[in-house]
Amino acid sequence: MGFDSFQYLLLMAACLAITLPLEWLLRARVYRRPIRLVQAVAATAVVFSIWDIIAIRFDFWSYSERYTTGVLLPLGLPLEELVFFIVIPVCAVLTFEAVGTVLRGARAALRNEDDDA
Numbered sequence: 001m002g003f004d005s006f007q008y009l010l011l012m013a014a015c016l017a018i019t020l021p022l023e024w025l026l027r028a029r030v031y032r033r034p035i036r037l038v039q040a041v042a043a044t045a046v047v048f049s050i051w052d053i054i055a056i057r058f059d060f061w062s063y064s065e066r067y068t069t070g071v072l073l074p075l076g077l078p079l080e081e082l083v084f085f086i087v088i089p090v091c092a093v094l095t096f097e098a099v100g101t102v103l104r105g106a107r108a109a110l111r112n113e114d115d116d117a
Helices: 005-019 021-027 034-058 078-117
Strands: none
Touching: 005 021, 005 034, 021 078, 034 078
16 A cells, blocks of 8 residues: 555645644634534534445445545445545634634724724
8 A cells, every 4th residue: 555545534634734723823713612513524424425325336436446545434435535524524614613703803803993983
């Protein structure tokens, strides 16, 4: 098993690494509320995992053995795909919360300017 077989997992790790600073730099507070994060991610992961399992079963699509580890979860879902269905929603929630924090700060600054005028 060479480097290529880990590319999918490495890409997911990079996505987490890129968005992780949002937790502290922009005070996204996503990891500080783990129950809410699990609730948000679990629904997506379950629905899309089922969708993928069905698509794989009916040969609508498949995954490259070259870029995946070959580890298959029950019902034929590649490990990397489940990781994708967890990581990408986590990154999305982090980004959403960070943008919300920035916008709330900008609105507060504008209100303060209006009060000062």
